[in-house]
Amino acid sequence: YDLSTEARLFYSRRIGDPRLAAKISGKTGGYSFGLLGALNKEEYGTSEFGVVRITKDIFKNSQIGIYYTGAGGETSTTHNLAADYSFNFKDIYYLRGAHVFSFNSQGGNDRNGLHLVQFNREPDAGLQLNLGLERIEDKVNLQAGYLDRVDFQSWHSMVGYAWRFNRGTVQRVSWDLTGTLSQDSHGQKVADQVEFMMFWNLFNRIDFHYGFFTGKNQYQLITPSGELAWNGSFLKNYGGHFDFGWERGGFLKEIDLEAGWEKRGIYNDEFTAVSPGTEFTLESSVSLRPRSNLELSAGADWISQKISSTGETVFEGLTYEASIHYQLTRELFLTTRLLGETREDQYNFDFLVGYYFGAGNIIQLSFKKSQRKEFLETEKGHSFTLKLSYLFRL
Template sequence: MQDVVIPKISGSPVIDGNLDDAAWKSAAVFKDFYQTQPGDNIAPSKPTEVYMAYDEHYLYVAFKCWDERDKIRATVAKRDNVFGEDNVRIWLDTYNDQRRAYLLGFNPFGIQQDGILTEGSMGVDFSVDIVMESKGAIHDWGWAVEAKIPFKSLRYASAKKRIWGFNVARNIDRFNDEIDQWLPNDRNVSGTLIKHGRISGLDDIKYERTLEVVPSVTLRQTSERVADRFLPPGRIVNKPIEPDIGVNLKFTLTPNITFDAAINPDYAEIEADAPVVSANRRFPIFFEEKRPFFLEGKEIFDSSLSPFYSRTIVDPDFAAKLTGKTGKITFGLLAASDNAPGNYSEDERTANRECLIGQQSDPTVRCPIDEFLDKNALFGVLRLKRDFGESNYIGFFGTARTFPKSRNFVGGFDGKYRLDDATIFSYQVLGSHSRKNFYSPERDRVEYRTGNGLAYSINLDNTKDTTGWTLGLEGKSPDYRSDAGFANRTDTNSFFFANRLSTKSRSDARLIRLDWRQSVSYEYDWSGRIQGANGETSVSAQLQGNFSLNAEARFGYEHLYEEEFGPKRNASGTIRGAFFGAPERHALQPSLAFGLSKTINSRLAVEASIEFSWNTFDYDFGAGNRYGRVSPAYLSWVQGGMSGPYPALDPGRAFEREIEFGVEYKPTNALRFSLDYSNTRLHRNDTDRLAFESNLFTLHSTYQFTRFTFLRTRVDYDSLDKNTKGQVLFGWTPNPGTAFYVGYNDDFNYNGYNRFTDLPQPGFERNGRTVFIRMSYLFRKSF
């Protein structure tokens, strides 16, 4: 397909959503769109035209969307929350390498949603915010948006003759989430960017080095419940106001190379993680990154085995990174100094001082935290990728984390190859070298030693319109460690195969599309012992009226070994195993699940799911103060007057039910509510006891006074702890970097348990509260 030449203009259009500027008359025009969802390259329901022009400093885009005025779906939403209503969007592949593109979207009021699409990833990363100007307006004939995008907000190839990958689309929400695109979408070709067109003519962009400096000031007053020897329930201590000053800076060395640094960055909790069920959980939970410094260039450091997980850097004093692309080489370097590992509490510091005094009279006394006190963990990350062919690459990943008595280094290679239009092969192989503490189940002790490990991931994926399949292998050896990354389980291998059969999409039929999926998996440790297996099938249906249904049946198998939970018993009996009774447990585990989602109208949307699982293991951890252990071993020990040693774990089969429900309600264009609820109930089979029941509620409300000013409330409730966390936040965010927040966070229990005595605490008990003011301002200078 021939490139579309974008004309250069001399006069900047006024960004007001009216499309009445002379500049648009000489702009390039994109029209005659194709409906690509739910229809398959058919005529769109409504016409759309897009106009594009540029000057030395800005790219100008305008969208003209014909529609009935009273049927347009749009609200005064917060940034990055507009793709659930009518919107338009463009993709800018600024390196024309079909690997990465900016996705910039706007609703009918011009509210922005921006992100990075990395080919082969699970979705778009909307954590990225770029500085741009946009405005929308609703007219009698429909709606329009105008946008002014600074080239200095983008990273692009510095060649004189610039060709960018490009596509543009419109989303009409009420027509079954219809997507209309400038170019047709061949569903038998895997990927997104490979199917886009190209724009050219952007040869007179003025090269500018840009320095962005964002100083921030936070004033915080915290009240916290602390232990008190005279008041066992503890007491509330009001701490003095704490000022916290930090600075973030970004320097664009070239249009495609950027240096970022942060000195004492303030990461006040503006938005907390969603609550999750922590009971009966064996492995750590992955939480998404939300901190601005680590979000810039995040896609460069992503890979299948997650050798770098930025949330392992908890509280950095300083962090810096250099990211970019030159020619066919993409690179990223990151360094950080994290004070969190050596930042002990005041009580721990007092105990350490007392220990040091005792050490003077008895040199054999060890003060366990002294060598770690106020020490920082140091991080280093190196990422390289070399493109070749149409959409292939080979890459290197290296990470390092050092702390007293803990050193970890990870390095290895990865790559992706397109075998044909529909088939992609990808892999990653990593090795780790560690000098740190390792737990030995055979000796039941922690040993300070050297450990070397291996991790691998291999995937072959074929995606077409009506068929698709995936074959995967992944594993991590027993001594594999990734202290700067995320590895939720080691000493495991897994094999996975999935298949999909689909009907052709019919946008006018009652049943628009039906997908039938089947999969099998098998897990085993590095000794060859089975850990688990699964076979499942699922059906999902897309119906008229933004309505979808799904059902799933699974038949699984799980095998437990006591050395995965603690010590492994020996023949002499000197080491008691982690399990009471048999050292292994296994179970066949069938399950059924059902779900639905429905956008009822422009104001209301709901989703719900329920799952039933039989013979799920209760690992016998208990679930906090409210739910103790209910295994036969533990109950027998309690009934026997708690005499004898504390009983080992006694995992057993249980019935589990999980319910999830969510609703979003927009009573006005400026106000929206959302409620998320989940219920998890685990009932032990052998003792006929309730292991736990967890209820999680999250209630959000947001009122947008203007596009940039809002008032937000949030309440999280966890029934396991009888704990409630609440936040009220006023914010003004005119652009990425400039912000003003006033917030109040509260944390309390009602008829819960005291955190120091573990005893029931009737009535209201506050754990802590914080009032904060946070101010930041973006200074931007180009030269």
């Protein structure tokens, strides 16, 4: 979904240090299913996790599904039930949606819905359309997942046009004009925005797009009681961004570069206040393939935020990622990955050895080491994990 809200019914990092975990997934007769259960160690507040996911293929390129996630501990439990759908008509029309209800042992069962609906017309060339609604009521609690805001709803519409040439330098060009109106879940306006974007494809290898937007926003703050509430005043919001991608193939497989500047509200460290300021972002990544069985990639994302009235830099940090995948034989492979950020000196390092034995069957041995900040303390740890996946054909 193309959403302004970041929402996940299940977020695997909620399972901080599992004592036991198991997963089963499969597909049969047009049905796909997955089940997961995990028990955290007692020092983590949420100790039990459960996930059930079932989808069914229907018609042509269409699916319907149901989703359950649950999390519980000594003080509270949360159960989330969802139904979702994706219908495709004539290969260019799409109707997609999801409806989630959150049930929390510490709260009532009213105003606990999360609803997403989108209609798209997406031909490769010609008229482009997008209409959407997202609504998140104020008592939604995704304890097993992640949600960056509540008490919010947004209406958006987009119109655009695309041209396909398939010869010469320029292969495809398109433009989009999008308008968005945002409200709290009671219908009070909290934001509006208009955005224009251009997309270019050159040589079927190079993609770049740029855009400009303007509007005004309110911001959600953390109250003394720990809840989220709108700040009640609007701040101007405008800026632009540029993205460039080159899928070259060969040794230099892929390059990506993104940059953006935005006039917006800047939060303090506690997210209890917001002030007018600016944000600059720069992101880049590169993938190399020196051999057919060896791939290396690296990337970094730098963010800087300043308060306009004082010029003070309130946030500046770099996140980084590097990975190596080496296919030693057809069955045996090595993978290593490093994720980190400089501001709090946090990182996660993974090293994995895997071996395929038959179609869909794999055994993996992994080593993980991490350092992260939890509240005022820095936690360090490492673990070894043995994982066996076996495909049963029924």
